[in-house]
Amino acid sequence: MMTSTTPRPTTTMPDTGIYDRRESVVRSYARSMPRQFTKAQDVWMHDNQGGRYLDFLSGCSTLNYGHNHPVLKQALMDYIATDGIAHGLDLHTDAKAEFLGALESIILEPRGLDYRVMFTGPTGTNAVEAAIKLARKVTGREMVIAFTNGFHGMTLGSLACTGNAAKRGGAGVPLSHVAHLPYDGYHGADVDTAELLAQRLEDPSSGLDAPAAILVETVQGEGGLNVASAAWLRRIAAIAKEHGALLIVDDIQAGCGRTGGFFSFEGLGFTPDIVTMAKSLSGMGLPFALTLFRPEFDQWSPGEHNGTFRGNNHAFVTATAALRHFWADDAFTRDIARRAEIVAQRLETIAARHGLSTKGRGMMRGIDMGSGDLAAMVIASCFDRGLIIETSGGHDEIIKVLAPLVIDDAVLSAGLDILERSIDEIAHANFDIAAE
Amino acid sequence: MMTSTTPRPTTTMPDTGIYDRRESVVRSYARSMPRQFTKAQDVWMHDNQGGRYLDFLSGCSTLNYGHNHPVLKQALMDYIATDGIAHGLDLHTDAKAEFLGALESIILEPRGLDYRVMFTGPTGTNAVEAAIKLARKVTGREMVIAFTNGFHGMTLGSLACTGNAAKRGGAGVPLSHVAHLPYDGYHGADVDTAELLAQRLEDPSSGLDAPAAILVETVQGEGGLNVASAAWLRRIAAIAKEHGALLIVDDIQAGCGRTGGFFSFEGLGFTPDIVTMAKSLSGMGLPFALTLFRPEFDQWSPGEHNGTFRGNNHAFVTATAALRHFWADDAFTRDIARRAEIVAQRLETIAARHGLSTKGRGMMRGIDMGSGDLAAMVIASCFDRGLIIETSGGHDEIIKVLAPLVIDDAVLSAGLDILERSIDEIAHANFDIAAE
Amino acid sequence: MMTSTTPRPTTTMPDTGIYDRRESVVRSYARSMPRQFTKAQDVWMHDNQGGRYLDFLSGCSTLNYGHNHPVLKQALMDYIATDGIAHGLDLHTDAKAEFLGALESIILEPRGLDYRVMFTGPTGTNAVEAAIKLARKVTGREMVIAFTNGFHGMTLGSLACTGNAAKRGGAGVPLSHVAHLPYDGYHGADVDTAELLAQRLEDPSSGLDAPAAILVETVQGEGGLNVASAAWLRRIAAIAKEHGALLIVDDIQAGCGRTGGFFSFEGLGFTPDIVTMAKSLSGMGLPFALTLFRPEFDQWSPGEHNGTFRGNNHAFVTATAALRHFWADDAFTRDIARRAEIVAQRLETIAARHGLSTKGRGMMRGIDMGSGDLAAMVIASCFDRGLIIETSGGHDEIIKVLAPLVIDDAVLSAGLDILERSIDEIAHANFDIAAE
Amino acid sequence: MMTSTTPRPTTTMPDTGIYDRRESVVRSYARSMPRQFTKAQDVWMHDNQGGRYLDFLSGCSTLNYGHNHPVLKQALMDYIATDGIAHGLDLHTDAKAEFLGALESIILEPRGLDYRVMFTGPTGTNAVEAAIKLARKVTGREMVIAFTNGFHGMTLGSLACTGNAAKRGGAGVPLSHVAHLPYDGYHGADVDTAELLAQRLEDPSSGLDAPAAILVETVQGEGGLNVASAAWLRRIAAIAKEHGALLIVDDIQAGCGRTGGFFSFEGLGFTPDIVTMAKSLSGMGLPFALTLFRPEFDQWSPGEHNGTFRGNNHAFVTATAALRHFWADDAFTRDIARRAEIVAQRLETIAARHGLSTKGRGMMRGIDMGSGDLAAMVIASCFDRGLIIETSGGHDEIIKVLAPLVIDDAVLSAGLDILERSIDEIAHANFDIAAE
Numbered sequence A, B, C, D: 001m002m003t004s005t006t007p008r009p010t011t012t013m014p015d016t017g018i019y020d021r022r023e024s025v026v027r028s029y030a031r032s033m034p035r036q037f038t039k040a041q042d043v044w045m046h047d048n049q050g051g052r053y054l055d056f057l058s059g060c061s062t063l064n065y066g067h068n069h070p071v072l073k074q075a076l077m078d079y080i081a082t083d084g085i086a087h088g089l090d091l092h093t094d095a096k097a098e099f100l101g102a103l104e105s106i107i108l109e110p111r112g113l114d115y116r117v118m119f120t121g122p123t124g125t126n127a128v129e130a131a132i133k134l135a136r137k138v139t140g141r142e143m144v145i146a147f148t149n150g151f152h153g154m155t156l157g158s159l160a161c162t163g164n165a166a167k168r169g170g171a172g173v174p175l176s177h178v179a180h181l182p183y184d185g186y187h188g189a190d191v192d193t194a195e196l197l198a199q200r201l202e203d204p205s206s207g208l209d210a211p212a213a214i215l216v217e218t219v220q221g222e223g224g225l226n227v228a229s230a231a232w233l234r235r236i237a238a239i240a241k242e243h244g245a246l247l248i249v250d251d252i253q254a255g256c257g258r259t260g261g262f263f264s265f266e267g268l269g270f271t272p273d274i275v276t277m278a279k280s281l282s283g284m285g286l287p288f289a290l291t292l293f294r295p296e297f298d299q300w301s302p303g304e305h306n307g308t309f310r311g312n313n314h315a316f317v318t319a320t321a322a323l324r325h326f327w328a329d330d331a332f333t334r335d336i337a338r339r340a341e342i343v344a345q346r347l348e349t350i351a352a353r354h355g356l357s358t359k360g361r362g363m364m365r366g367i368d369m370g371s372g373d374l375a376a377m378v379i380a381s382c383f384d385r386g387l388i389i390e391t392s393g394g395h396d397e398i399i400k401v402l403a404p405l406v407i408d409d410a411v412l413s414a415g416l417d418i419l420e421r422s423i424d425e426i427a428h429a430n431f432d433i434a435a436e
Helices: A017-022 A070-081 A094-111 A124-139 A156-161 A165-169 A193-202 A230-242 A313-326 A331-353 A372-384 A409-435 B017-022 B070-081 B094-111 B124-139 B156-161 B165-169 B193-202 B230-242 B313-327 B331-353 B372-384 B409-435 C017-022 C070-081 C094-111 C124-139 C156-161 C165-169 C193-202 C230-242 C313-327 C331-353 C372-384 C409-435 D017-022 D070-081 D094-111 D124-139 D156-161 D165-169 D193-202 D230-242 D313-326 D331-353 D372-384 D409-435
Strands: A036-041 A044-047 A052-055 A116-119 A143-147 A178-181 A211-216 A246-250 A274-277 A290-293 A357-361 A364-368 A390-392 A398-401 B036-041 B044-047 B052-055 B116-119 B143-147 B178-181 B211-216 B246-250 B274-277 B290-293 B357-361 B364-368 B390-392 B398-401 C036-041 C044-047 C052-055 C116-119 C143-147 C178-181 C211-216 C246-250 C274-277 C290-293 C357-361 C364-368 C390-392 C398-401 D036-041 D044-047 D052-055 D116-119 D143-147 D178-181 D211-216 D246-250 D274-277 D290-293 D357-361 D364-368 D390-392 D398-401
Touching: A017 B094, A036 B094, A052 A409, A070 A313, A070 B070, A094 A116, A094 A313, A094 B017, A094 B036, A124 A143, A124 A156, A124 A211, A124 A246, A124 A274, A124 A290, A124 B124, A143 A156, A156 A165, A156 B156, A178 A193, A178 D178, A193 A230, A211 A230, A230 A246, A331 A357, A331 A364, A331 A409, A357 A398, A372 A390, A372 A398, A372 A409, A398 A409, B052 B409, B070 B313, B094 B116, B094 B313, B124 B143, B124 B156, B124 B211, B124 B246, B124 B274, B124 B290, B143 B156, B178 B193, B178 C178, B193 B230, B211 B230, B230 B246, B331 B357, B331 B364, B331 B409, B372 B390, B372 B398, B372 B409, B398 B409, C017 D094, C036 D094, C052 C409, C070 C313, C070 D070, C094 C116, C094 C313, C094 D017, C094 D036, C124 C143, C124 C156, C124 C211, C124 C246, C124 C274, C124 C290, C124 D124, C143 C156, C156 D156, C178 C193, C193 C230, C211 C230, C230 C246, C331 C357, C331 C364, C331 C409, C357 C398, C372 C390, C372 C398, C372 C409, C398 C409, D052 D409, D070 D313, D094 D116, D094 D313, D124 D143, D124 D156, D124 D211, D124 D246, D124 D274, D124 D290, D143 D156, D178 D193, D193 D230, D211 D230, D230 D246, D331 D357, D331 D364, D331 D409, D372 D390, D372 D398, D372 D409, D398 D409
Parallel strands: A143 A178, A143 A211, A211 A246, A246 A274, B143 B178, B143 B211, B211 B246, B246 B274, C143 C178, C143 C211, C211 C246, C246 C274, D143 D178, D143 D211, D211 D246, D246 D274
Antiparallel strands: A036 A044, A044 A052, A116 A290, A274 A290, A357 A364, A364 A398, A390 A398, B036 B044, B044 B052, B116 B290, B274 B290, B357 B364, B364 B398, B390 B398, C036 C044, C044 C052, C116 C290, C274 C290, C357 C364, C364 C398, C390 C398, D036 D044, D044 D052, D116 D290, D274 D290, D357 D364, D364 D398, D390 D398
């Protein structure tokens, strides 16, 4: 049925009085997508004027299984209907036991991973704060190494690890105890930035203090879909080990299937000491985050890092359902791989036509428009056509395709058609002519 | 019916293998209440062995309306059933508009308050981080004044404002840009600590830098149910204004009816510049937090402080239902006042019998056992009798009664009966004899 | 001979072209004493227009033995004439051995003090930086407790301990790892600030981290001649010991006889763990500073804190001569006591006449003018009469008499006469009338 | 006369009882040169057993004009004999006026430099603290960029800029508000580290905050005689200007003729915004330091950065004499160039023989022994032959020739003969054989 792949965007702005009066000007996405949304199902979002939009943003990779996936939704409704615990601090609950059991049997054991699970406050930044606290506690050191263009959250400890100047500027205080080093490829193909780091750490006069942790994303989502090679990551892991630092992989955006496997580092030949998860972990967009670490580093005192919502039981329920539905066998992984290949080929074709380059890995790919202005024009054009899509990168210059991983291949193609048309138009009007 | 007011505790420990294997040792409440809970309704929590427990902890004031309140539960189930948006970043949604409208008409306008609403990451610490960021940005200053025994969260910015040494020690780095000053009554009845603060700020050589903000709880929940007087708070507000600092009231634990009104500062004769809310805001225990501020301080750049889960739409739905159900008229406030009086009188009687003192305000009251060891014995005894109750204070020496605000008067009395019996026993065995 | 006690001020300004062109506007004393000085002897400074000035500033207590004391001067000239080592890094030299021997036999042993000597860079701030570094190293803690109105230097570590807002503001970065607590008497006679500190340290939720050191001046010179009582200091010493912190007495301004004994804490009933010395240590105004500490805290690695000028051998020579000349018996101490009594009585009389109060101890006394403007008028009037004198205090409101300790009693009286006349005039013109 | 070029080392250890009892174990040079020195003249140091040593350390470049140069010595003795002001805080004195005039006419004007002079506390670290304070004040920014292997002092602000881990570790607190970037050549000849810095600053998500200053040595003395090229320094100057940062050249060790000109940056094609000077500035080893800056950056408030010894008038006298004697014409510069050429050729020959490499510029040169252990053996061997010489570098692996600039060519050769013999011996015994 053709209609099922076609967006139906609304052309008029809804009334925004209540937001103008009451919501802080800090809001951001609502500015580039000025609609009021009412409901959402699978890959579609519906507004209050009858419009519908194809979602290639997926809540910044929070909705990898799409909106309101029926299996997850049913599990949650059943749980609520029977008065399942909604909030239980960190008390033991059936929902928590189920989740831990599913994580153990479906994810950890098959991958040969032995991690302890810490339920932090249910936001990514909280998981990162817990991770760096733990690394500092375990090592007795204070300095954390993070990377250029890394993004790790907005609370003070995570923000110090984040590279983005506008976000950092919001702190209002200097951000300390973190050193940023160049990410893989940052200084061009000829400079091996892992070796730059190694040299600094081996030199007792380099000004780089002995690190508690090295904090890295395998693919930098907000930073512009920069991909670290397996060799570079293995070298970073070896450097961390050699210098007594814990290796933390922030898998908040790249994990949960976005790059193919449940963890983004699967098959790359190294095992992090600590892993942070959030975003798509609950599967249905409910707030949920956790920090995983090797048992020997589980050196917390009881309650040393806590938080009111650290046991979001609704999220346990949907997360468990997601693990069982999607990760019990390798069908989903194969689906992702196939769709990733579709995205890769289509983006490559589009980019090549205009002399642009592509970036990313798995279902986390994009096109470098070379300028934030051009990229903004593209996403505005897409939105007018009913496609929700966003940018990332230091200059917001990367068009970022974060389609739901469950998307039907035909719908995926339809969305990419819209993107192609928009890029073609913007390119034609702005730089193809100049190049002719 | 007698049974309805009587707990039925389980006496055997459930299997904890999965937790031992997989959950971090950082867990805390699960240690003093070693049961696995399955469901909860109203003031009762049920375990997987058929036991039921009366909840005088209320998720540390997160469940002021009890567990799974039928009105909130129905609203949420209806929302999910119709594929309402679960996760929408900060996009405009029906659920958000409904919440903002309800907050405006039911809470803000009747109280003559003009606040802008910032949806921060859905944890209290995130709301505090946003609040102090904003104060620093608006004032161009870096130092925040917080108070002895204050508790504001676990991420690095909030943790610097928190007084508790064990929590602070978890940071692994020194906590900076915050000065702690003595709270109301901290140095005894004869020392007006507001005047100590004023003297420090008026003295250019006091070593106290000009503050961006003064961050205060009207009642210190975690700090030991310390209550600031209205006069002291007004003086603090005046000092903040005089010295160009923003006054932030952290109402995360004391707000949402816990001390009587929706805000804990109602009727005290001052208006904060910024207010942080979380815990009972969603009404059903779902993660939700926000930061309110006067419109003139809404100086954020778009996205300057963001977060993946900053629009928890399920929480919008339950929060809106809670506002409409409980706060549209003053019936609930009168109920709280009556129950608070019951708690106050009963605690006073119990305390007086053993030469102990009571603390707190509204439905946030307790008894100072004088030692953490004694308090721990009391709560263990209560738990054995089916009453869930916890401690707070610098030495965990305060027995903290945080019963749901909706609790039936008879059930409240039954719970207080259990508390009384436990205190009597512990007191008799430990110190009453010595005093005779 | 009458002339020997009478200043002879110059009335015309010298040419200041070279300063206007080349010296930074950071200069300060040169503004309130706009003369060009050529030579100085004993208590007199001479300008290049033939004027002479009585020096009641003594280089802020750096010239306790007056200018170019003949014994010290001769020792230095003999040393230079025979090519004595001027600069030797931290190599062993005859001059250093002589100094250490004299310090041991004349100062330490008679007082029963067992200190190790660290030659830091030859400025007071460097001695303070070394002291707090050592305390942090020894204790493994980071936070230092300093006091309101304390002054400890301008480099970043010392400046963090300094209370003065204008000086702190110069840092350009937030000053961290130090908490300022109220000094003795800060909150009035009824508040025992030592007990406030004790309460904070005994309370694990006070927000005051476990301190590496408590850094205190027995008399706050720059802070306004505030005097700590012996009882308060003993209590602070006991608190430091109880809480595992080192007690550092900053004796840079109050030591070397200024308050009577060689150390300002002699006879007060406690012994600091670390002492910092500078200012009058060389006796002739040459740069010299040292940090003394109990042998068990001498835990430095070789060169861990160093500095090019840490062995100013010229200063060793004059310091040794000063120790031998002034401190070998108690004659000097008795002289100081007598002169201090003269100053005390005269200031008391002057102050009483105008309803003012006096402050200070030993030869470190002053009058509180109640306002910086009035105090500035007094010192300007004194300067016009040939008396060099300055102010201190948070508002520069304290007239500070820091006459050389060697001053002839008659000259001292003559100087106090000038001060009296100036205060009488200013008081009469400004506030005596109002009070009548 | 042969004797004039030949050292006469002592073979027995002097009594060290007083040091063992009273001097802190922090002492360092006294360990590798265990003699007690009594006097020094020109390039010779004499011990208390009649030995004499040729000084190739020169107080770490503090005695560029040798010990007790007769012209400087006479000027100082004349000044003291006539009761010249020894200590005058920052009052105007004849000695200061003379110094400023000489600096203006002999140094600044001929070089076309327009700098204001700030007399900081008389140590290098104090000059650096003042420099970075001023840059932070002028720019309103907090972060300072320093370089790998940079050395800038021991007080907290300067230490944060210093690269050496052992020195940094002494702080006892984390060192903040400074980012270390790779110095010229740090990552090998193929990586242009100025471009790495430029890329970081141009990227708004690099994690490198906008800098207040870039702080650089043209030759890194303590860091291992690393030399920055003129092109690299010009690029750094351009980067600083482009990004609104002040360029600070720390010329404390490389200035005062050590690299040829009065300033080490002369003739390199750029002009720093701020320059720090100390070490050889007084010419006779007396403590003296200053911070120079462009007049438009002279934005201090009076006394905002001060210090008791900021006007060391004895040092003004000797510094003025040194400027007049050595820098009034270009004879001295030519002498330095000739001697530098001698050193360069001799070191090159020695190094080549053993497959070693040379480092440095002007009279600041050395040989990289490849290991700190070997270098320690060489300097011990030299000392046994009467030659005082030291190492530098991150591993103390660089033999550092810092002969006085005034050294007679024949004596210079004699000293280099000793060095040659020692290196030959050590090399032969340790690695030449292995290479054969």
